[in-house]
Amino acid sequence: xxxxxxAAKEYASAGIDTEAAINCLKDIPISIHCWQGxxxxxxxxxxxxxxxxxTTGNYPGRARNFEELKADIKEAFSLMPGKKRLNLHASYxxxxxxxxxxxxxxxxxxxxxxxxAKELGLEGIDFNPTMxxxxxxxxxxxxxxxxENIRKFWVDHCIACLKIAxxxxxxxxxxxxxxxxxxxxxxxxxxDRLTPRLRLKGSxxxxxxxxxxxxxxxxxxxxKVFGIGVESYTVGSNEFYQNYAAKNDICCLLDNGxxxxxxxxxxxxxxxxxxxxxLALHVTRGVxxxxxxxxxxxxxxxxxxxxxxxxxxxxxxxxGLDYFDASINRLSAWVTGQRAMQKALLYALLIPHGKLRxxxxxxxxxxxxxxxxxxxxxxxxxxxxxxLSREGLEEDYLSPIRAYEKNILKERx
Numbered sequence: 414x415x416x417x418x419x420a421a422k423e424y425a426s427a428g429i430d431t432e433a434a435i436n437c438l439k440d441i442p443i444s445i446h447c448w449q450g451x452x453x454x455x456x457x458x459x460x461x462x463x464x465x466x467x468t469t470g471n472y473p474g475r476a477r478n479f480e481e482l483k484a485d486i487k488e489a490f491s492l493m494p495g496k497k498r499l500n501l502h503a504s505y506x507x508x509x510x511x512x513x514x515x516x517x518x519x520x521x522x523x524x525x526x527x528x529x530a531k532e533l534g535l536e537g538i539d540f541n542p543t544m545x546x547x548x549x550x551x552x553x554x555x556x557x558x559x560x561e562n563i564r565k566f567w568v569d570h571c572i573a574c575l576k577i578a579x580x581x582x583x584x585x586x587x588x589x590x591x592x593x594x595x596x597x598x599x600x601x602x603x604x605d606r607l608t609p610r611l612r613l614k615g616s617x618x619x620x621x622x623x624x625x626x627x628x629x630x631x632x633x634x635x636x637k638v639f640g641i642g643v644e645s646y647t648v649g650s651n652e653f654y655q656n657y658a659a660k661n662d663i664c665c666l667l668d669n670g671x672x673x674x675x676x677x678x679x680x681x682x683x684x685x686x687x688x689x690x691x692l693a694l695h696v697t698r699g700v701x702x703x704x705x706x707x708x709x710x711x712x713x714x715x716x717x718x719x720x721x722x723x724x725x726x727x728x729x730x731x732x733g734l735d736y737f738d739a740s741i742n743r744l745s746a747w748v749t750g751q752r753a754m755q756k757a758l759l760y761a762l763l764i765p766h767g768k769l770r771x772x773x774x775x776x777x778x779x780x781x782x783x784x785x786x787x788x789x790x791x792x793x794x795x796x797x798x799x800x801l802s803r804e805g806l807e808e809d810y811l812s813p814i815r816a817y818e819k820n821i822l823k824e825r826x
Contacts, residue, residue: 420795427765427791434762435800437727442536443754444498444590444733447505449747450485451476452739455504455546457515464545464553464596465640470740474822479507481825483529488817489747490533494804495755498536500733501526503574504543515547516569520580527584537587539733542567542574544595556616557597557609557648564612567595568619575625575632582629590693590731592666593617594635598643609648614657621661631731633664633693637671637703655685664691668735669713670699679716686724695735696754705736708750710757718757723766742822744814752810759797764788 414422421431448455452468452475462468476482482505490497503515506522513522523538530538544555544567551558555567571593578589597609621632636651651672658665665685669678678694685692696717698706708714721730734754738746765788772781801808 416792416795417799420792420799423792424763424796427787428768429763429765431763431796431799434759434796435803437762438755438759438800439495439804441727441732441755441758442496442498443751444500444539444731445486445490445493445747445751446500446734446736447482447486448502449737450482450489450743452743453502453546453737455502455543456482457504457506457508459504459515459543459547462546463550465642466545466596467641468737468739470738472739472741472743474743474818474825475739476743477825479525484821485744486529486747487533488814488821489744490535492744492748492806492810492813493751493755494801494806496536497533497751498539498733499526499530499533500539500541500735502541502543503570503577504546514566515543516566516573518570518573518577520577523577523580527581530585535585537585537589538581539590539592539731540574540578540581541592541594542571544570550596553599553643554597554609554648555595557595557613559612564616568616571620572623572625575620575623575630578630579626582626588629588631590631590633590664590733592633592635592693592695592733593620594637594666595649596640596643597649598640598647599645600642601645603646606646610650610653613648613653617657617661621663631664631691631693633666634658635666635668635671635695637668638673640703659688664693664731665689666693666695668695668697668703669717670695670697670703670705670735674699674701677713677716679713679720682717682720682726682730683724686726686729689729691729691731692726693731693733695733696750697734697736705738707736707738707741707746708734708753710753714753714757715760718754718761719764719766722758722761723764723770742814742818744817745811748810748814755800756797759800760793763791763793763796 507525549566551563578591581589634654636654667678
């Protein structure tokens with residue numbers, strides 16, 4: 414018997430169908446962020462990074478234009494198993510010299526991305542207004558700015574993004590997730606915490622009133638505890654956005670790097686599933702605080718995947734990745750993180766959740782602890798290798814990346 418056949422037999426003895434797990438995994442789409450490839454610089458020349466966003470390192474080979482970014486994405490995606498979506502920021506508009514600002518972006522500025530995504534056979538495109546790295550981020554504020562003209566600019570930008578998202582949805586016959594994140598906040602103790610949030614609420618109200626098609630576009634809001642330069646107060650807090658989302662029937666996006674280090678998104682997922690039909694995730698790896706490290710197959714990632722699977726929420730939770738590391742090969746970062754997310758989902762699909770749930774309901778916490786430990790010794794690795802083989806991939810993805818680095822990335826000066 415092969416290693417996989419032996420593993421399948423062992424899992425079957427625990428009531429787990431490995432074939433069903435593999436078939437389920439290959440159909441779970443993961444939205445891959447474009448900004449790992451160029452260190453979040455973007456293509457619209459908006460300006461140097463701002464809004465508390467920083468990349469560290471100067472590893473050679475950063476994509477410098479659309480063609481290089483496409484080539485890198487194509488190579489990285491070829492090494493990733495499973496279904497994929499592309500996640501774009503508005504700052505990746507293809508303007509071709511046209512003098513147009515972000516508040517007036519149109520679908521045609523993103524048609525080259527649509528053509529590229531179709532070429533790769535992707536499931537769809539997700540989208541993000543880019544409210545950082547721009548001259549109209551005034552005193553660190555956007556949608557909550559006391560300057561009405563600044564607020565209007567960013568409201569118009571978000572409305573333009575919703576129209577572009579409808580275009581994406583039509584082109585792929587799939588929803589488009591539009592995630593609104595703002596960098597707004599204060600470095601030191603504010604004199605007024607309420608008024609900026611009231612201004613943010615008013616701005617969001619205007620955006621949602623634009624008449625976008627809710628059957629095509631899923632709007633999400635993303636909170637954050639603090640950021641670089643806004644250590645004392647962020648306008649878009651978790652409490653603000655969860656209440657706003659609930660009242661306005663939109664989606665919460667949970668970024669697992671945007672909370673206190675001992676506050677776990679895996680625990681928030683089932684809490685929100687009790688009230689929301691859909692949730693969105695930005696999966697990252699925070700070290701100490703939000704730091705957007707490359708996602709690895711670690712405990713919290715496993716817990717996030719478990720909550721998605723055990724709560725039958727695969728069709729309710731939209732999974733996206735969000736990290737950027739300029740200190741290592743950027744393609745390796747992309748592939749490592751995507752494969753880690755897939756590993757975690759497969760790991761969760763190979764757990765006898767029904768049995769464990771019954772032990773909990775029966776208050777048999779002794780056997781529950783033992784059973785949960787036994788799961789950790791199951792031959793997960795053999796099933797993962799079988800899945801990769803069926804996807805036409807090898808375990809070794811570093812060798813082709815090294816070859817691409819030697820032939821392509823090192824030529825970029």
